[in-house]
Amino acid sequence: MEPFSFATSDSLDYPVSIRIINLEGSEPPLPFSTLLEHPELRHIGSNQSPHSDLYVTVQVWAGSKPLTVPVQTAYKSFRNERRWNEWLTLPVNYSTLPQNSRLAITIWDVSPTGGPGAHGHAIPFGGTTLPLFDKDNQLHKGRQKCHVYRHRRADGNDDSKTPAILPKKKSRKGAPEDKDADELDRMEKLFKKHEMGEIPRVDWLDQLVFRGFEKRGLQSARSHTKSAQQQKAARADALKDGEDADSSPEPSNFLLNVELPRFDFPIVFADHEYSPPPVSSYLHPSSSQSNLVLRPPPEIQLGPGINAAEDDEGYGGRLIRVYDPEVAAKDNPAESKHRRLIRGQHRNGILDKDLKPNAKVRDELNTIMAYSPTHTLSPDEKDLIWKFRHHLTRNKKAITKFVKSVNWHDQSESRQAAQILGKWTDIDVDDALELLGPTFDNSAVRAFAVDRLRKADDQELLLYLLQLVQALKYEHISPQPGHEVTQDSSLARFLISRAANSFTLGNYFWWYVMVECDDKSLDQGADNQAIYGKIAYDFMTELVKRPGGEETRKTLKRQAEWIAILSKISGEIKESNESIAKRTERVKQFLADPRNELVTIDPPLPLPLDPSVEIIGVAPEDTVVFKSSLHPIKVSFKTTSGRKYPIIFKTGDDLRQDQLVIQIITLMDDLLQKENLDLKLSPYKILATSTSAGLSQFVHSMSFQSITSKYRNNPALAYLKQNNPDSQGPMGLRKETLDTFVKSCAGYCVITYILGVGDRHLDNLLLAPDGHFFHADFGYILGRDPKPFAPAMKLSKEMVDCMGGSNSEHYRQFKQYCFLAYSALRKNCNLILNLFTLMANANIPDIKLEPDKAALKVKERFHLEMDEEDAIRHLERIMDDNLNALVPVVIDKLHELVQAFRA
CATH class of the missing domain: 1.10.1070.11 (Phosphatidylinositol 3-/4-kinase, catalytic domain)
Incomplete structure (x- = not known):
């Protein structure tokens, strides 16, 4: 089965257009006696000449209401046939059309005396209504033959009485079959496929078919004219008997040929889907809980019985549950008042500093302190922590629970909380990292956490550096140019300062930031790139101010050039269709080429993967190209210690997840060794240099x-x-x-x-x-x-x-x-x-x-x-x-x- 390709209408930003081609058909002229009885009919152009001047208006309707103003054809004088051959563009795009859209097409005649349905000096010659989407919800395209209803305007309603396409009528038993009409319909469909290119063109055979079709068409037209005259006479008799003429309008023998735009693929109707309403940014004033900030919008679901029968008793079966974005985010007035009353007693009281818990309360506090970082505190637990806040300043594990219990939107409370933070005992690094998370946006809290990180040495800081670079996303850093990052963020100021003082820290910090700058995915956004771009610029500016900083800056630049060279050959090898042996030989020749500056690296270059290792050149003979789909390359480099350092370079894959796991394993190894438990883990090193390339150590x-x-x-x-x-x-x-x-x-x-x-x-x-x-x-x-x-x-x-x-x-x-x-x-x-x-x-x-x-x-x-x-x-x-x-x-x-x- 061939794949079915299509496009959706909501993505088609193209105006609705239609070409009015010509009007086919004729009708017998009015008898002279009729003109004598009704002299006003003599002024109507179509009663004087079978090729009188007409014009056409087109309007988009939907839901029995017009969507646009009508657009009309230019004036044209006809001689032999009524042919406009003019494209009309309507002021609406396909992407905004509803499924029940239709074109109301009206042909107007000219009459200075007016008449039924007149619009100024114009009266309707006939009308037709063409739906834009078929029964399969596909957009109509190509030529269309529209039945014209004489002396009627196109109504455009959903249940239109002037449909352009007539439903097939089932032939009654005993009624003669109109074989000519059926054959003409079949040929019309084939001609349309031929015109759309779905049937191959054979010139000599096409000419024969066209001539035969013309002859059959003329015969059918003659027979159709006779039957039309008979129907008209019967209709006139019915009118004399007093029947309503408008009850069931019949199409005339006129057909309007129009053409709709053609597209390479079928266009299927698809409505615009609105994204779910966002969770209100107004947070509960008494909480900084992650479950409120990170909770995704819930799905909107209909209540039970929404499709129940109309005779359901009571209201239970007809209720609809509507999502309120402020639920669980807006403050509860009763809880807010309760909190003000409770905390008002313990805000500036003289005895607050000497308040100590009894044995029972102490056990409750110890239970709260043992909660994991993901645990949500209840309002009562927050009030208890606030009550004994001065007593808890001696407990380093209580800091995160205290910060979660503070109403940071209350200026008086937040001011007092900031003062208490200054009296808190030294906290652990894990608590400082929690305070730098996405749920704590108060600048005093984040500055307090950064002060604890200042006490960590470079080796310890390196264990958390990947996460600290991510924590910069939660700082109040403006993406607008003109502001220095160090002015906005205490964390950015700290990281830039420490990275500028240590080459190892600076090396990893630089590459972590570069990957964020390279991340152009929709999940991150342009602001994220702008923020990390400013951080990288401020880091380089700070480097220049330090002794030896200019050399460090040049080294980082050389590392980027080295990565670019490896990326070039890796990308070429991945895209080539050669055998593994030929790929390997090609990489060896590339590495051995002196123009690529890899044979000799002078001065020695610190390896981005491990800055403690300095490489002085490549060993092309040790090169290996692996058989996997991305064809990573194993390259060995000579080091200043006289050994070879093999690495694997890969393009086309995001290594950040592997990098995170290796970093966590390295951290866990450090934690185990602090417990005197050496499990010989020795994890290999890995570094993502962009969102689609990276290095890993080969073991x-x-x-x-x-x-x-x-x-x-x-x-x-x-x-x-x-x-x-x-x-x-x-x-x-x-x-x-x-x-x-x-x-x-x-x-x-x-x-x-x-x-x-x-x-x-x-x-x-x-x-x-x-x-x-x-x-x-x-x-x-x-x-x-x-x-x-x-x-x-x-x-x-x-x-x-x-x-x-x-x-x-x-x-x-x-x-x-x-x-x-x-x-x-x-x-x-x-x-x-x-x-x-x-x-x-x-x-x-x-x-x-x-x-x-x-x-x-x-x-x-x-x-x-x-x-x-x-x-x-x-x-x-x-x-x-x-x-x-x-x-x-x-x-x-x-x-x-x-x-x-x-x-």
């Missing part, structure tokens, strides 16, 4: 799929034995290698479970020769997975077999590491949740699907509603279920078959 390893196809029995263990043999070690393997494998398996199993990493198969589970296990390809996170019934945790049989089986000591040690890692990360869940909250508007695919639920999806995996012991038991059940499940094995086998088929 020498093999996928489990490749290992299982190379080794038969216990493939992972056989692979490690080959690279790390030790006859004295456990299972003939070096103890350090097996220990590294067990620990890294535990770390990645827990982390990928928490992040909900999907699409796990043996091709993206990698194993390095030294025993480091790690995951790659993070195209699905937060519980998304392209395969049905995917396991919550990827723990394959090959991994367990390498540890000695599910009953071995090493597997028990593996489970112990999993429990320790899960417990340690649960303690730091607030930090991880806040980082995901800051990424809500980062235009990352799996977060963009439901931005307000990204942090909640991660929170579900922590199971904060359970105590530590129950959470560990739950994790153990997940591991056991996954190990004994059949579905993961089937998924791996299916994936192996698909890959083999593609190869």
Whole structure:
């Protein structure tokens, strides 16, 4: 079946137009006796000559009402036939037409004495009404033959009495069939297809058909004229008997030929869909809760019984539920008054500073303080926090709850809250990050959070830099030119200052900002690009002021040129249709060409992916082009340390999601090591240089799929034995290698479970020769997975077999590491949740699907509603279920078959 292509009428911004071609048909002249009895008929032009001058008016109607003013043809003197051949353009576009639109076409005759339906000195010669859309809701196009109703204006109503296209009448039994008329109708349809190019043109055959059609048409016209005269006589007899002439008007033997615009594709009617009404920007004055700011507009649904029968009793079946955008956003007057009364007692009271909670209230406050960042505070809880605000200044974990309880629209309350912030004890970084989120827009609160970040060193700041760059979207930065960013935003001022002082911070800060400047998607908008453009300009301006800043600026410029060179060859290789061998040879020649300035890089260039590594040239002989659809390129660069640093450069793919996952894994590794738990994670580095290109570190390893196809029995263990043999070690393997494998398996199993990493198969589970296990390809996170019934945790049989089986000591040690890692990360869940909250508007695919639920999806995996012991038991059940499940094995086998088929 051929694909059906069409366009919708709402996207057709083209004026309605019609070409009036000619008027066909004739009627017998009026008898002289009639003219004597009615002398006024002698002044009507059509009664004097069969080719008298006429003009045509066209008007768009819909819903039995006119949509436009009428447009008329220019004056034309006729000789042999009434032919206008003139295009008329009406003052309305197709995109705004309703489905029941129609053209009311009236042919006007001239009569100085007037007559029925006269309009000045013009009387209607005849009218016809042509619908613009057919019964299939497609726009009419091409030539149309319109039946003309004599002495009537086109009414344009939905139930028009002057329809241009007559419905087919079913022939009555015994009535003679009009074979000539049926054949003419069939030929008319074929001629129309021929004219539209749907029937191939054959000149000699077309001429024969046209001549035959003319002869048949003349015969049909003669017979039609006779029958018309008979009908007219019968109608005159009926009029004498007193019947109403207007009850059922009949079309005359006149036909008006018109032409409508032709389009390459069918135009199907589609009405303009209005976007749902936005949630009111007027927030509840007593809240800064994320569920109000980030909640999407609900769908408008009709109430039950809306289509009920008319005889329904009562009003229950006829109610319609209408969406009010101010619901849940506008302040409740009763709650507002209650809040003023409660907080009025504890606003400037002398005893407020000495107010302390009793044991019961202290327990309530401790429960509130333990809430996760995504929890919504009730009005009573906010009032309780406000009452003991001075007492809570000694509790660093209470800061975010206090800020949520303040009515920042109340000037007096917000002023006092800002003073209390200055007395608060030092807070943790995770709370500072929460205060920089999208729900806290008060400048004093955000400045307070930035002051805490000033105490973090560069290494710690680097762990959150990706999120802090995203937090700039929530600052009050004007996109208008002329304002410096540092004047508007304390966070921007802080980041620019720190990035200018440290090359490593500056390197990553610069590339994070450049990606935002490159993001031209509709989700971000032009203002977002303008803001980050100003930030980049202010950063460069600040660099020049610092000692050595000019050199740093030149280095960043050289990095951009280096990326542009790699992007050029990568793009060419991706688009070419050559074999892998020819692609690889072509890349090698490109890299070895001195004109591309990659053979020797002088002075050494800090690698954007890892600024601690300085490259001095390329090693073309190590180049590899991979077989995947985007054909990423592996390139090795010589470094100042004498080693080679292999990277993978890819174009055509947005690496920001992979970059985020690697950053979170790096952060979790840091958190685990602070708990004295080194799980040998060593995540590889990845950097998005634009929305469609990026770099990643290449780690020498093999996928489990490749290992299982190379080794038969216990493939992972056989692979490690080959690279790390030790006859004295456990299972003939070096103890350090097996220990590294067990620990890294535990770390990645827990982390990928928490992040909900999907699409796990043996091709993206990698194993390095030294025993480091790690995951790659993070195209699905937060519980998304392209395969049905995917396991919550990827723990394959090959991994367990390498540890000695599910009953071995090493597997028990593996489970112990999993429990320790899960417990340690649960303690730091607030930090991880806040980082995901800051990424809500980062235009990352799996977060963009439901931005307000990204942090909640991660929170579900922590199971904060359970105590530590129950959470560990739950994790153990997940591991056991996954190990004994059949579905993961089937998924791996299916994936192996698909890959083999593609190869």
